[in-house]
Amino acid sequence: MPFYLLGLSILLVFVPYKLPAIKAPLWCVCCLLAVFSGFMDDALSVQGVLVVLVYASLLFASLKTHSVWLRRAAVCAFAILSLTLAMHLLPGFTNQVMVQNHVVSVDGRPFSLYANFDKGLVGLFLLGYFFKGQVTIGYFQALQQPRRAVMVLIMTPCLALGLALVLGLIQFDVKLPNFWLAFLGINLLFTCVAEEAFFRGFLQRELSIWLAGKTCIWVAPIVSAMLFGIAHMGGGVEYAIVASVAGLGYGGVYYLTKRIEYAILCHFILNGLHFLFFTYPMLA
Numbered sequence: 001m002p003f004y005l006l007g008l009s010i011l012l013v014f015v016p017y018k019l020p021a022i023k024a025p026l027w028c029v030c031c032l033l034a035v036f037s038g039f040m041d042d043a044l045s046v047q048g049v050l051v052v053l054v055y056a057s058l059l060f061a062s063l064k065t066h067s068v069w070l071r072r073a074a075v076c077a078f079a080i081l082s083l084t085l086a087m088h089l090l091p092g093f094t095n096q097v098m099v100q101n102h103v104v105s106v107d108g109r110p111f112s113l114y115a116n117f118d119k120g121l122v123g124l125f126l127l128g129y130f131f132k133g134q135v136t137i138g139y140f141q142a143l144q145q146p147r148r149a150v151m152v153l154i155m156t157p158c159l160a161l162g163l164a165l166v167l168g169l170i171q172f173d174v175k176l177p178n179f180w181l182a183f184l185g186i187n188l189l190f191t192c193v194a195e196e197a198f199f200r201g202f203l204q205r206e207l208s209i210w211l212a213g214k215t216c217i218w219v220a221p222i223v224s225a226m227l228f229g230i231a232h233m234g235g236g237v238e239y240a241i242v243a244s245v246a247g248l249g250y251g252g253v254y255y256l257t258k259r260i261e262y263a264i265l266c267h268f269i270l271n272g273l274h275f276l277f278f279t280y281p282m283l284a
Contacts, residue, residue, distance in 0.1 A: 002038035003096060003115045006124065007189040009034055013127040014261065016135045025134045031124060043117050048092025052121065055081055059125050063133050079202065082126060085118045086194055093118040098182050105173045105279040113183060116190050123194030130201040130260055142258060149256040156249025157270040160242055161278060167238045170279040183275060184268075192267040199224045199231075199247065200254040200263045208255075221251030235282065246270055 012027040019029060035052050038044040044052070058081060061074035084090055099113040131139070164170045177183070204224040211219055229244030246267070254263040274280060 002034050002041055002043045003117065003120070005030055005034035005037055006117060006120045007185070010120065010124050010127065010189050010193055013124065013131065014135055016137050016139075018134065025128075027124065027128065031121075038117060043094050043096070045092045045094075047090075048117075051085070051090050051092050055085070055121070055125060059128055062129060075206075078125075078129070082122050082198060082202075086122045086198065088116065088118060090118065098186065099179055102177075102179075104177055104275075104281075105175065107171075107283055108173075108279045109281055109284045111281050113179065113186065115186055119194045120190040123190065123197050126197035126202055127193065127260070130197060130205070139259075145256045149253050149262060152249055152252045152256065153262065153266045153269070156246060156253070156266050157273050160246040160249065160270055161274060163245055164238075164242045164274075164278070164282075167242065169238055169242065169282045170274070171283065172277065173279045174277050176276065180276070184272060187271050187275075188264075188268045192264050192271065195228070196250060196254075196260060196264045196267055199228045200251055201260045203227065204251055204254060217255075221248060221255050224251050239282065 009027045009030040012025070012030050015026055018025055022029075035044060035049060039046075039049055055078075058074055058078040062071060062078045065071040065074055088095070093116075095117055096115040097112070098115060099111065101110040101112055103109075104111050161170070204220045207220040207223060208217075225244050225247035228247030228250075229240040232243035233240045235243075250263045250266050253266045254260060
């Protein structure tokens with residue numbers, strides 16, 4: 001139940017509505033229920049609950065602190081804590097194992113699938129920071145250069161998967177594993193949301209604001225794409241290169257639309273195609 005509630009919280013971030021009685025966004029209320037449910041179901045220990053409280057305090061300070069220097073300090077601490085949570089470096093969270101060392105493709109590496117409460121929480125809070133606490137109706141009315149964005153959204157999976165084929169990381173392998181629905185749900189809500197919210201919604205946006213009028217407008221997407229590739233270095237240099245190419249596409253979609261959900265969608269489409277039609281996660 002806590003993972004379902006956390007996933008629902010992420011979806012509710014995109015709902016521009018507050019509960020009139022307490023004047024709180026729906027996602028905040030649902031997140032509170034997710035944490036309580038997680039504690040009752042042993043998905044979170046007391047340490048985990050304390051980490052969530054500190055994380056929520058840093059988010060609030062990042063959004064509400066008026067002092068420029070205090071806000072910058074809070075934002076830096078918020079970013080560091082986001083990274084440590086996403087990398088599962090903090091105690092207090094028991095992530096649910098969905099698939100353990102399963103060979104999805106005959107010639108592929110063993111694969112494990114987890115429902116990660118800590119990484120899902122990172123995506124949720126980063127979206128909360130991106131929307132400054134509450135999404136507005138005006139956000140959905142601001143779609144810039146939609147045709148070019150659709151082109152980039154289509155080209156990104158083609159280029160990234162094509163490069164992976166050329167580099168010998170994957171090959172064609174059409175399949176439908178029995179856990180495909182769990183994979184797609186977890187990958188969308190707990191992986192794509194967290195990674196795009198950090199690399200595009202936080203890093204690329206903050207870098208764009210800082211570099212505004214100082215240098216080329218494409219520096220921020222390129223930097224976020226390179227860091228995205230470095231974050232995937234665990235799969236090898238070739239894998240990091242493919243991730244950088246994909247990250248540049250995600251960053252391009254976000255730059256053209258200023259809408260984080262389009263970057264998330266592009267990321268999810270690529271991952272879904274990879275999972276269903278190619279060696280997953282890569283050739284052994």
